[in-house]
Every structure is written in structure tokens, then in C-alpha cells.
Amino acid sequence: MVKSTYDESKIQTLSALEHIRKRPGMYIGRLGNGTHLDDGIYILIKEIIDNSIDEFIMGFGNKVVVRVKDKSVSVRDYGRGIPLGKVVDCVSVINTGAKYSSDVFQFSVGLNGVGTKAVNALSSQFTVTAFRDGKYASATFSKGALVSERTGKGPEEDGTMVSFTPDAELFGDYAFNEDFLVTRIWSYAYLNTGLSINFNNKAFKSAHGLLDLLDKEVGNEGLYATIHHQSKQLEFAFTHVVGSYGENYFSYVNGQHTTDGGTHQAAYKEGILKGINEFFKKNWAPQDVRDGIIGTIAIKVQEPVFESQTKNKLSNTEIRSWIVAEVKDAIVDFLLKNSDEAAKLNEKIINNETLRKELNEVKKGARASAKKVSLNIPKLKDCKYHLGQSASHRDECDRSVIFLTEGDSASGTITKTRDVMTQAVFSLRGKILNVYGKKRTEIYKNAELYNMMVALGIENGVEGLRYGKVIIATDADTDGFHIRNLLMTYFLTYFEDLVLAGRLYILETPLFRVRNKKQTAYCYNEQQRDVAVSQIKGSEITRFKGLGEIDPKEFGQFIGEDIRLVPVSIVGMQSMHKTLEFYMGSNTPQRREFIMENLI
Numbered sequence: 001m002v003k004s005t006y007d008e009s010k011i012q013t014l015s016a017l018e019h020i021r022k023r024p025g026m027y028i029g030r031l032g033n034g035t036h037l038d039d040g041i042y043i044l045i046k047e048i049i050d051n052s053i054d055e056f057i058m059g060f061g062n063k064v065v066v067r068v069k070d071k072s073v074s075v076r077d078y079g080r081g082i083p084l085g086k087v088v089d090c091v092s093v094i095n096t097g098a099k100y101s102s103d104v105f106q107f108s109v110g111l112n113g114v115g116t117k118a119v120n121a122l123s124s125q126f127t128v129t130a131f132r133d134g135k136y137a138s139a140t141f142s143k144g145a146l147v148s149e150r151t152g153k154g155p156e157e158d159g160t161m162v163s164f165t166p167d168a169e170l171f172g173d174y175a176f177n178e179d180f181l182v183t184r185i186w187s188y189a190y191l192n193t194g195l196s197i198n199f200n201n202k203a204f205k206s207a208h209g210l211l212d213l214l215d216k217e218v219g220n221e222g223l224y225a226t227i228h229h230q231s232k233q234l235e236f237a238f239t240h241v242v243g244s245y246g247e248n249y250f251s252y253v254n255g256q257h258t259t260d261g262g263t264h265q266a267a268y269k270e271g272i273l274k275g276i277n278e279f280f281k282k283n284w285a286p287q288d289v290r291d292g293i294i295g296t297i298a299i300k301v302q303e304p305v306f307e308s309q310t311k312n313k314l315s316n317t318e319i320r321s322w323i324v325a326e327v328k329d330a331i332v333d334f335l336l337k338n339s340d341e342a343a344k345l346n347e348k349i350i351n352n353e354t355l356r357k358e359l360n361e362v363k364k365g366a367r368a369s370a371k372k373v374s375l376n377i378p379k380l381k382d383c384k385y386h387l388g389q390s391a392s393h394r395d396e397c398d399r400s401v402i403f404l405t406e407g408d409s410a411s412g413t414i415t416k417t418r419d420v421m422t423q424a425v426f427s428l429r430g431k432i433l434n435v436y437g438k439k440r441t442e443i444y445k446n447a448e449l450y451n452m453m454v455a456l457g458i459e460n461g462v463e464g465l466r467y468g469k470v471i472i473a474t475d476a477d478t479d480g481f482h483i484r485n486l487l488m489t490y491f492l493t494y495f496e497d498l499v500l501a502g503r504l505y506i507l508e509t510p511l512f513r514v515r516n517k518k519q520t521a522y523c524y525n526e527q528q529r530d531v532a533v534s535q536i537k538g539s540e541i542t543r544f545k546g547l548g549e550i551d552p553k554e555f556g557q558f559i560g561e562d563i564r565l566v567p568v569s570i571v572g573m574q575s576m577h578k579t580l581e582f583y584m585g586s587n588t589p590q591r592r593e594f595i596m597e598n599l600i
Helices: 016-022 038-058 083-091 113-119 176-190 208-220 263-280 286-290 321-336 338-365 394-399 407-417 443-446 448-454 478-494 498-501 526-535 552-559 573-584 588-598
Strands: 063-069 072-077 121-130 135-142 145-153 158-164 196-199 202-203 227-230 234-240 247-253 291-300 401-406 423-428 469-471 506-507 512-515 520-523 538-542 564-567
Touching: 038 063, 038 072, 038 113, 038 158, 038 176, 038 564, 063 176, 063 208, 083 121, 113 121, 113 158, 113 286, 121 196, 121 469, 176 196, 176 202, 176 208, 202 263, 208 227, 208 234, 208 291, 227 321, 227 526, 234 321, 247 263, 247 498, 263 286, 263 291, 263 321, 263 338, 286 338, 286 512, 286 573, 321 338, 338 443, 401 448, 407 423, 407 552, 423 448, 443 448, 469 478, 478 498, 478 506, 512 526, 573 588
Parallel strands: 063 196, 247 291, 401 423, 401 469, 469 506
Antiparallel strands: 063 072, 072 158, 121 135, 121 158, 135 145, 196 202, 227 234, 234 291, 506 564, 512 520, 512 538
């Protein structure tokens, strides 16, 4: 082992923007190439739009224009505009901004003066222009370094314009997914009634806030009229959904989507339970009241405390009591005024209670649930680190994954090449039961479904999930695609919240290997194969139909740093249920007709 010298010469002092480029994960969570909603390029857009939203919240400007073309982004708001003499400082000097003053920004997400600076540092090109009182000041940067400045006069309306291009040196060959952007733009519209957002020449505006959001998600599948309440600092809406299990929530703080919840979401759930129990004069169990619920909550807090820079989970404890009280009182008031809806809610809770007792009887017949730390489940090859297990090994725990594979051949290949510290493997015997339309009791009657649930740790909700990612790894043939659909049906039927949390993925492995004695290329589609064949002279082509056909010596690279994953996401509950019903339900004639019409 070569020993390196540790002396004064090894001590480095980085500027704030250099530190952001050196450790981007501390500021934007992850890099990524745009295939996942939480990839860094979307966080950059969010940080800029957040500033425009803050202007609207404070009563300045009711329009934001967003343009995304190829790899470049521009955001123009019509707020007050950055003070002209501070344009450079506000986008390049850490801990500089007006959001430390509650007089100027009362309910802002970005309170630490980092967001815009991170976008600047991580962009190959970044230009900011502030317009105020017929004058403007503009500055252009590259990778955080100032390139040019200019000032002048012009007829532009007050406000701020920011344009940037994420740095390909950091983000690689990235691409923006318009569906992800539309989802986020709609969230801004729902949370800011009266705000008009123009995204690539399409208008996004909401008249009824979170009620519109829930209507989009639920459609006509709600069991009763949505309970909706709005005040100065709190807005919420919820209903129960036909044929849905578990609890699903969309929670926001000052416009920030807190995907991992936090104290406000916990208080909201407590308020729902207390309000319903108080109105009906019952002492129902939490799961009986909330099973099948879909809800959304948005709060405004002057000094929000988040667990990380990406602001996915709120930590403020002082907000609990007033949220619980306001939610409880609003629910009681609604139910008093809407007796028909109260009767439907009462019927749903009684039905939940009956199903839970039936489920408990079935559970007695199933073997005892294994403990998280000591699992003895057939076909599970576990890893050392698990999600939320250790604060001292947080990175390893967050990186933990489990591959759901078909058969011993595929699982054998992955098991031989996996990282035993962070990658687990669960092997299925083949095609699992199609659970669409079936009760939750089926999990406890079917050993494979039960073992998979226990291995994942989700019997009592997604909070117990043992892995950062659940990855479906099936063969690239018709049987493999069928098993993939059956697994997605399992999660979407019983564990929607796991999918909504962005934890479910599909593994992409190469379909072809093109090689000669000197070169080897792995191709994920026929187009890539044809290009490789034209470039590699005298090549032979191998078609991989099953994971077990790939030599373990080759396979390791496909589940390593360059792993290719496709996230399983839900556009809306209503459309998801209709899709499941069509493809996995009992409508055989219609499905047969569809297949015949679209058969290639």
C-alpha cells in the first residue's frame, strides 16, 4: 500500500460555488439524467420557479412564463424584480438574499440563500436579468464564474428573467421529460389559486386549488363528495376511493412538495382521525378510518425546517397542535352540514372495520411475520444495509435495493454479481397470482405474495420499507413482460403509496451483444444493434431473452454504477385504475379485440 503525505499542502479551501460543483448532492440531492422526477435537472428548474412563486405569494405578479427547449430553460416572472444593484450577489454569493427578512418574504421555501446559487454553479450557462422601473441589470455566468454584466433602460415590465443550461459535464447526456415538468407545473397551479403559468405556450391555472388536484386524481371514483377546507395558512382535501387500499397523501409546505411527508402530514392524519371520531362519537382505529383514503394538505410556515436541502420532509414540531385542531374542527363542520356524505363515510369505515377483522383471522393462519432485522424468508438473498437502518451508514442505506426476479436462473446471475452490502435478491417461482379486484386477504393465503410483502417490510405501510428501491428484474420475453405486469398490479392494488413515493422501478438490461475479437457493444434496442453492427466489422450478434443467458462476468456492469432503471409512476389514480381494469381485469372480449386490432 502506497502511503500518501498528509501535510499543509493537502488542506484545500473551496469557494462556495466550487463546493457546490464538488459536492452537488448536498444541494440538489442527486444528479441523474432526467429519467426520474427527482433528478437534479428538475430540482434546478424548481429552485428558479420557487422564487417566482414566492413573489406571487407576497402579492406581486400573477403570471410566470416557463420555456424548456432541448437542454435550456428560461423562467420569467412579473414580480418586483431583484434590486438592480444586487443582481450579481443574489445569484452568486452564498447566504445573500431577502428571504431572511419576514417583512419581505413571509412564506418562502428558500430561506437559506442557496437555491439560485446552486443553479448558477451547476449550469454551463446562466443569465439573470432584473427589470425595475424601466431599467434593467443583467449578468451572465458560466459554471458559477461571472462572464459579463450590463445595465440599461427599456420598456419591460418589472420582474426577473433567468435562463440556464445544466452543465453536461455534471449531468451527462440528460433530457427533460415533459410529463414530469407538466406534473410539477400543475402542482404550482393547484397550490396557488389565481396564478397563471404559461409553460411552452400552454396555460396552467386552477380555480379551486387542492380540490382541483384531488378531482384530477380521483375523478368519479370518490365514495362521497370531497371534504375541502381552506384558510390563510392551511388548505386540505380528502375522500375515500372505491377499491383502494392503504393511505395516499400529497403534502406541501410553502408550495414545496414534501414527498416524504413530515410533521404537517402526521398532524393532518391525526386531525382526520379525531374529527371523524368526534363527529360519530366513536373510537375507531386509525386504519379503519383512513384505509382507502386519498388526501392532500398544503400549509404555510414562516420558518420551515426541512431534513435536507431538497426539502422532502418537514421537521417543525410547533405546528402540530394547530393543524390537528383546525383539521378536526373543519371535518366536524363539514359532516354536520352534509348528512348524506357523512352516512357514506360511516358506511366505508364500518366496511373497513369488517375487512380488518376478517384479515386478522386470515393472518392467524399465516406464519408469524418475520422481524426486519432477522428475516428467514425462502428465496431471499438479503443485503447488509437497509433503508433507515443506520444514521452512520445513511448513504449505503439509501442506496439499498431489492431485485424481484423470475426463477433461479435469473436470480443466480444477479446474486453472483450483486453488491452484497446494498443489493438484495428475491426470487419468484414464476407467474404470481393476478390480484386485480381481489381482497387483501389474498396476500395471506398465498405464500409467495406474503413472503414478498414481509421481505419488503411493508405489511404495516410503506414506512416500514426496507429498501430504497424495489426493482422488477424480469426477462425480455412475453413471459417476462407478463410477470412484470402481474408485479405492478400487486403493488398498484395493495401498495399504491409505495409507487407514489417513487420507490418502484423496472430494470433495463441489454437485448443484444454485438462483438468481434477486439470490440464488444451491448445494445438496448434494435436501432443500437444496427449501429453497432455497422461499426464493428465481422461481428456476431447474441440476443439475450433471459437474464440467466447473460454471463455473470458480464452482468455486473448492468447493475453497477451505470444501472438503467425505468421508474413506475402514476399520472392519476383514476386513469391508473382504468388501465388496470382493462389489462388485468375480466374484460376478456374487449382485450382480445384490442390485441387483434393492434397486433403487429
